[in-house]
Amino acid sequence: ETGVTQSPTHLIKTRGQQVTLRCSSQSGHNTVSWYQQALGQGPQFIFQYYREEENGRGNFPPRFSGLQFPNYSSELNVNALELDDSALYLCASTTPGESYEQYFGPGTRLTVT
């Protein structure tokens, strides 16, 4: 276990709806990254939060947004869901320092119908 938790474990939504996914990072980690992983692919970077500010973003549209809270937990919000948003969503918290080691949560499996 990495100490990173995510909720919910699974989620089914309808196209056009909105969804919020949650992540609690490992104690002492002030950086959280979110990834989208399609079946059979490697994770794709969505964005990263450092001390409650967005600190880097991948090639995802603005309907993907996030928040980080003072306790360093985080949310990923996706609006106007599309079928292609169906994926495993991973969050990872990062150790301070140069190694930048990431610890991944178990993921949330989102299915859009």
Next chain:
Amino acid sequence: KNQVEQSPQSLIILEGKNCTLQCNYTVSPFSNLRWYKQDTGRGPVSLTIMTFSENTKSNGRYTATLDADTKQSSLHITASQLSDSASYICVVFAGSARQLTFGSGTQLTVLP
């Protein structure tokens, strides 16, 4: 463009056998290279992290090698077990850019 390519895409071996997974990368600047194991439907778990100056690193039955000149890495699994069945993902960290580039993974299946 930063890229990480892994081969083979999938691999099936018998329990007890050894195998080697390959990773080629074109990531700059290079800071470190990681190998992760990902069980189906779960988050990746780190196996090794190697910096520029490290050629070999072991974690139990897993041994990773790195050739920074040719930008190649390999993960060797010795005496495979059924529980080794998973996707193995190679990830390169570009330190100053604070970016991780992921490979698509090698899906390993170990049969009894």
